[in-house]
Amino acid sequence: MLIQKNRSIYLVSPVIICLYLVLLAFPASTLHAQDTEYPVKIIDHHKFYEYTVQAREGFFRLKVKFKVSEDEIKRYNPEAKDGLRAGMKVLIPVYDENGNHVKAVPEQRFKEHIVERKQTLFRIRKLYSISEEELLKHNPHIRGRSLQTGDVLKIPIAGDAGSDPTNETAVQKQKATIEQAATPPPVRMHKRHFRIAFLLPFMLDQKHESTDSRFVEFYSGALLAINEAKAKGRTIEVFTFDTEKSDLKVMEILHDTLFENIDMIVGPAYSNQVPLVCDFARIHRIRTLIPFTSKVVGLESNEYIYQFNPGQDTEINKLAEVLTTEARNANLIFIENPYVAINDEGNQLVSQLKVLLRNHKTDFKSLSIDPSNTTALRPALNPSGENIIIFNTNRIGTLSAQMRQLIQLSDSFQVKIYEPFSWRTLKAEKPASFYLSAFRNEYPDKTYEEYMQKFDSIFGWLPVTENPRYDLLGYDLLNYYFSTADLPAASKAGHYPKYEGIQSTIQFEKATDKGGYINKQLNHYE
Template identity: 25%
Template structure:
């Protein structure tokens, strides 16, 4: 026994040091005490004590030692000085006396002297002035902080939000308010811990919030949220003090796939009606103009240089839309400071631009166009938390840093949109997937989504070369009476022409006399590309087949469109899709900046915005930046492409 005594002493010393370091204390239970009385004494809740002493729930034994956590509310008495007016003392001013000197002499303030001698508000103090000096009785009142205070529930506020705000669990909030009900009502009065205003946590809309479930530890949270304990503690410092408890609300990086407690409202917002900040905003445009390669000797040479360089052509197209947006924003009273940089499509040039210019106070950067250039900009500007908008097609190797906004929706999102559309159609009787050899994997992926779907592949010649062709019989034998959805997956215009003409001919109306059942065919694709717009494709067939597809941009009516009218006035041509994208993206970025605290906050304050051709609904990756998570579903209707309302 004796040989273990030093070890026991060290253990007790270590335990005591640990408790002291974590601001815990201990309490020896006396006869007649309850958990409630002990909690009140130490300004904590019963749940705080149970969290560290689970055995106390079963039995509170006399002389047992409880670990008491640091109180959320300071129990240090507050001393308030009370001054009560008792009367006045007459004073005749002597030479060189001042109000400051009199205030020090009689222990009153200058304002208190003036208050009872009102002529001093307009005239200076002079020798011989007769004054009334107030005499106060001074007492000190000791106020002991109450454990709780009242709180008024705000609109749309839930239990988890209030619990997080005051650093308690949902169960502890319910414990303080046993009659609060399952759903909170606006204006409802609740009891909450009496912490200072500066200690209340703010709901950061750039994050999601997660309620810890019973028996859920850091290991389970790692599996569910893919967050290490250190990462959770960094976002929630309270974990280092009190550990993980069931019902606790944790701040976590925002992601739609996480089991968060808050979500996005998909309601479209018109940001023009939400402008609140008219301070000058500073944005930067970075594009690969490559002006160093342009021959400016003559107008024909310059024109030839532009036509020969696809990057300059694309940059000028996009930038023309940016300039039109800037002009429109000025008419709204928005002041902009715009820096334009030519990246020359070179990473070294991008590095020089960042090194030689001040980007710390830039509100947002639009561009660059090339993925490697963009990666350099986004990586370098992370230290300033400057938002950078990526405008090119998503590159699989592109790293979405925390300050990155991917404005172009992914191809996977387009595919998901059309697949979900088909899944939601309860009237579908049959699904067929037609594809060429190059798209066999796509066909198999769709087949995985629709197990009963039938697959048809384009025919091959004797050398096993794809001929991009199917016969009427190939398709007809797979059709069924009723509604047939047909996926067509190809990048070959000839194959599109072949399949659409066969399908259009197989549409059949009901004929009771001939005992023919109706065969309705709806054509869809997960990848609408140039093949569907080829010269050989008959648009009448696409209309007859109600061709559906998902797209990043919608068609719009050019007639009486203010943007188109202004663009034509400036450039004498109809705006291209790139020019419209430049206009839409610039309008969205700037309007988000002037209607929210910053671009990050706008993600939840303006969940969905829409302009000429494009719409934006950003979501945040669990680890990384923001991506545009909205696309259009459209169809051919009477030779016109129209949006499908869902």
């Protein structure tokens, strides 16, 4: 992606907000060069002919026609390494008479800015890094008066080369192919300078009540880890963006903002935004940490993604391990509501868990019970041993009648349910339970006390989130990043080293040979 290098940074305590830049785009054109004329693509600021190989044409004929070497053709067209085929489209670099690769010619372009409430001329100038003289030159209608909400301003975009917006996706794919062929992914050994971008929903443009303290706390914990890394000699630049809850906002940030030489992206928070950032990370080869979402589409094929929140597969495997070892003598009962949707996560968990239990030759019972039916539970219970209940739904609101019945039966039977982690913050009535979590229940005393003293001295306020503590999540993840940033890719070993944070044990493991990484560390709690 081609990016204009202008930016302004505003400090909004404790958030640094990098405001918008502009993605430049130039239409594909047709040029006369190297004594020929073919469609031209603009890729990475340079011009390429897009040529369709004709029948019986080989490298020699293309070398003569375009005055390029066979190695150059293969460099920009990795798919041609085994030879050319009729109908194959290849990219040929365009050279001038001095043998230099031709750069795209910049042109003047504009974007529109609609003046928002309470927005001043000074703020707009800072937003776009433009002088007052130039702004007035292109907007004479605002001379001699104050800005009004709804005014439409023309903002000049500094000249640069780009791609045809209608063909942007194709050009990005071609650019990615060229970069992969021409330059191997860098191995960052003993790196001291880092550029980190945070994409989090601070909701700064909303009313104060709408601001989600979880993400402010996460960011604050991350900043504390960054501060400690700086004290150890690392140079770190932080770029932070308010993504709100909209995928359109994320698209705006990715396409209109400077992301040159970013080492890591942290975020986003919401599942609808994740695919956009993951695609961007793959194209631009940026290590990207997804802290919250447990469902990252494309993780299996995107080597730049790091998913902290263990997914359902990890949960099922860990649950099967607990049931076949620590709880192997328990009376295991699946209570299945026949009306539950197929795509209910609880339904999927039960289906896959049964397969693993059968493989381990572990006995279990399955009861298909309407949620209002409470009489079928008692006969299935073992009066002389432990009974473990697993429901086929994550919707605890549909289980209130059965929960009350199990609480009553707990007076006569040893009953325990498996509790999805999402139920931990709910105030619904439940019998005794066990659950799996990526977060510790108790923190190491000395380390935690030192952390809290640092947090209070820097920020002057205390976190309010619990189970998990979002500030500790940000702190642990950024510390883990700095502890592994100097290591080569983990593709050979299949995993990075294990890290013991204050709240979490973290170890990223390869999801697949060609995919990204996922943290599979889960704790079993009663």
